[in-house]
Amino acid sequence: MDFEIIVIISNTLVVLATFIATLYRIKIERDQIRTVKQDVKAKECLESLRRYIKTERHSLISMNKEELKEFLDYLERLGKY
Numbered sequence: 001m002d003f004e005i006i007v008i009i010s011n012t013l014v015v016l017a018t019f020i021a022t023l024y025r026i027k028i029e030r031d032q033i034r035t036v037k038q039d040v041k042a043k044e045c046l047e048s049l050r051r052y053i054k055t056e057r058h059s060l061i062s063m064n065k066e067e068l069k070e071f072l073d074y075l076e077r078l079g080k081y
Contacts, residue, residue: 045078 053060063071 049075 060068060071
């Protein structure tokens with residue numbers, strides 16, 4: 001009788017530990033997927049910025065300080081949304 005109780009308790013602990021490990025693994029994978037999505041979005045944003053700078057290079061060079069500051073502020077806000 002005592003041996004059966006020990007086996008039941010140990011099996012229950014193993015199942016519980018496996019369940020907790022599975023939940024933690026799901027959390028890690030979810031975070032990894034979120035990071036990959038953010039990387040893709042950042043890459044697209046950077047590529048868009050490169051194209052914009054390439055096509056508008058002359059306009060950017062001829063900007064006065066006020067316009068350039070507004071443009072840089074816009075770029076800072078762009079990544080937050």
